[in-house]
Amino acid sequence: MTSVLYPTRLPCGSRVLDLAHTHVMGILNITPDSFSDGGRFSQRDAALRHAEAMVAAGATLIDVGGESTRPGARVVTPLEELERVAPVVEALNRELDVVISVDTSTPAVIRETARLGAGLINDVRSLRREGALEAAAATGLPVCLMHMLGEPGDMQDNPHYDDLVGEVGAFLLQRMEQCESVGIPRERIILDPGFGFAKNLQHNLSLFKHMEALHVFGRPLLVGVSRKSMVGLALGRPVSERLSGGLALAAMAMLKGARILRVHDVAETVDVVRMIAAVESAE
Numbered sequence: 001m002t003s004v005l006y007p008t009r010l011p012c013g014s015r016v017l018d019l020a021h022t023h024v025m026g027i028l029n030i031t032p033d034s035f036s037d038g039g040r041f042s043q044r045d046a047a048l049r050h051a052e053a054m055v056a057a058g059a060t061l062i063d064v065g066g067e068s069t070r071p072g073a074r075v076v077t078p079l080e081e082l083e084r085v086a087p088v089v090e091a092l093n094r095e096l097d098v099v100i101s102v103d104t105s106t107p108a109v110i111r112e113t114a115r116l117g118a119g120l121i122n123d124v125r126s127l128r129r130e131g132a133l134e135a136a137a138a139t140g141l142p143v144c145l146m147h148m149l150g151e152p153g154d155m156q157d158n159p160h161y162d163d164l165v166g167e168v169g170a171f172l173l174q175r176m177e178q179c180e181s182v183g184i185p186r187e188r189i190i191l192d193p194g195f196g197f198a199k200n201l202q203h204n205l206s207l208f209k210h211m212e213a214l215h216v217f218g219r220p221l222l223v224g225v226s227r228k229s230m231v232g233l234a235l236g237r238p239v240s241e242r243l244s245g246g247l248a249l250a251a252m253a254m255l256k257g258a259r260i261l262r263v264h265d266v267a268e269t270v271d272v273v274r275m276i277a278a279v280e281s282a283e
Contacts (some may be wrong), residue, residue, distance in 0.1 A: 024270050124234075137183045193214060
């Protein structure tokens with residue numbers, strides 16, 4: 001596996017993530033319109049039970065999202081997103097010993113969920129909404145910056161790159177520099193290549209193949225490909241039949257040095273991570 005080139009201890013609010021090994025992040029969508037599980041966990045108690053099951057299966061992070069970012073998703077108001085997310089974050093922090101990640105671009109949600117116990121800000125827009133950089137800096141929490149062009153509503157309108165890996169890297173570097181300019185040090189930054197965001201199938205496959213190039217920035221990588229269209233298009237499978245392809249990509253991502261795998265199918269992915277770790281640690 002790719003060797004780690006950065007300090008492995010990442011403070012996440014009241015908890016610490018050890019990035020010397022790969023972690024599984026369980027997806028908790030509390031939205032009515034997410035592409036895979038929209039509406040299933042929109043009530044607080046159902047969301048908490050699902051999170052409990054993912055932690056029991058081996059997830060060390062839970063990623064809570066109140067705004068769908070699938071292609072064509074509608075934009076929700078800050079108040080609507082906050083009303084969905086805040087009670088769940090508060091309950092998770094009270095009930096579970098797990099790093100709580102909040103999948104949001106909204107300054108008010110960033111600030112309030114940090115107060116309620118969130119440990120990581122995971123923003124598909126890389127803190128480009130007005131006020132998001134300052135809100136994230138004020139929390140003192142680590143942030144995950146993801147590559148995306150445009151907005152979820154138009155990101156798949158014929159995306160084009162002359163130098164795919166170079167352009168993704170340049171975007172992430174520019175966002176890191178913006179973070180540093182407002183007081184978010186590089187040591188608190190995680191990078192996400194943004195598979196499925198402003199990329200067609202060939203873009204996704206090529207970026208995945210050359211993912212190691214992003215290690216040049218010396219920051220941990222988060223990879224999220226669970227049940228995504230790149231699996232469906234490559235294998236000709238509907239969302240309900242993408243587990244095997246997703247596990248293959250999870251194994252490849254781990255071997256390419258990814259430190260966080262963002263997935264729906266936690267138990268199966270944890271088995272992949274543990275099996276690879278067992279082999280890698282053998283004499």
